[in-house]
Amino acid sequence: MSRVKFRISGMDCATCTKVLENALAGEPGVKDVVANYVINAAVVEYDPAQTDEVRLREAVESKTSYRVRALL
Numbered sequence: 001m002s003r004v005k006f007r008i009s010g011m012d013c014a015t016c017t018k019v020l021e022n023a024l025a026g027e028p029g030v031k032d033v034v035a036n037y038v039i040n041a042a043v044v045e046y047d048p049a050q051t052d053e054v055r056l057r058e059a060v061e062s063k064t065s066y067r068v069r070a071l072l
Helices: 014-025 053-063
Strands: 002-009 030-036 041-046 067-071
Touching: 002 053, 014 030, 014 041, 014 053, 041 053, 053 067
Parallel strands: none
Antiparallel strands: 002 041, 002 067, 030 041
């Protein structure tokens, strides 16, 4: 398993957190997602044989209105 932390822009409530978590949880290889709108970040645990940071970033930006600003 690998883990990546993303800084996310556009989240401002608990519902935003759930939207982001649900978008990423549906991606192949994603085992766990924890997002926090207070610190504008998400931590994703994933199987690197099935996905990577680029695909995860693309999933956030194509499935939600949020943007990945940087890796932490």
